[in-house]
Amino acid sequence: xxxxxxxxxxxxxxxxxxxxxxxxxxxxxxxxxxxxxxxxxxxxxxxxxxxxxxxxxxxxxxxxxxxxxxxxxxxxxxxxxxxxxxxxxxxxxxxxxxxxxxxxxxxxxxxxxxxxxxxxxxxxxxxxxxxxxxxxxxxxxxxxxxxxxxxxxxxxxxxxxxxxxxxxxxxxxxxxxxxxxxxxxxxxxxxxxxxxxxxxxxxxxxxxxxxxxxx
Numbered sequence: 001x002x003x004x005x006x007x008x009x010x011x012x013x014x015x016x017x018x019x020x021x022x023x024x025x026x027x028x029x030x031x032x033x034x035x036x037x038x039x040x041x042x043x044x045x046x047x048x049x050x051x052x053x054x055x056x057x058x059x060x061x062x063x064x065x066x067x068x069x070x071x072x073x074x075x076x077x078x079x080x081x082x083x084x085x086x087x088x089x090x091x092x093x094x095x096x097x098x099x100x101x102x103x104x105x106x107x108x109x110x111x112x113x114x115x116x117x118x119x120x121x122x123x124x125x126x127x128x129x130x131x132x133x134x135x136x137x138x139x140x141x142x143x144x145x146x147x148x149x150x151x152x153x154x155x156x157x158x159x160x161x162x163x164x165x166x167x168x169x170x171x172x173x174x175x176x177x178x179x180x181x182x183x184x185x186x187x188x189x190x191x192x193x194x195x196x197x198x199x200x201x202x203x204x205x206x207x208x209x210x211x212x213x214x215x
Contacts, residue, residue: 023090027114028189030097032121033129037149037179038097039081041121045185046083080111093189108136117196118144119188125154127165134166143196145173147188
């Protein structure tokens with residue numbers, strides 16, 4: 001396991017004249033296996049034209065990319081997707097979609113620096129494909145939610161069933177979504193921000209607790 005990245009979430013904003021933070025931008029990752037819908041989710045919720053780094057799948061790539069279950073997919077993300085969404089006045093999320101193939105995972109460490117949390121997209125037809133993303137964020141103590149992208153031809157499972165199948169740490173949220181739908185994607189992001197906020201607050205309180213008790 002590589003070193004932990006626990007430098008806290010990156011936040012940017014403009015400070016008003018009275019010293020209050022007028023605007024806040026939080027970094028969110030969207031991760032998961034190959035062809036699970038990461039690019040679709042970022043594109044569906046982004047209020048700006050999303051930045052995409054997709055390339056057409058080649059015959060050479062077929063030797064290293066597992067396309068089973070996503071035979072109709074013709075392109076792949078080779079660096080990242082980027083989008084932005086305003087959750088409410090003064091709070092925006094910068095979305096970074098990670099590449100799904102093993103050969104591009106070296107980019108994850110850079111993309112995860114300063115992230116508040118992550119969405120791990122899952123496809124119940126290929127649930128094992130999101131194991132590496134779950135392990136990555138658990139080992140680096142980055143809060144995440146698992147969002148099950150409900151494909152039309154996939155068997156439906158409840159949140160508790162998915163949580164048990166992935167052996168998630170207690171309290172990790174699992175939500176059902178449609179990555180093509182803006183409102184559905186936005187609800188996933190709101191759930192993540194709420195959950196990650198609680199996790200980071202709890203860690204902060206734990207870090208200052210012994211000092212406060214010694215006064």
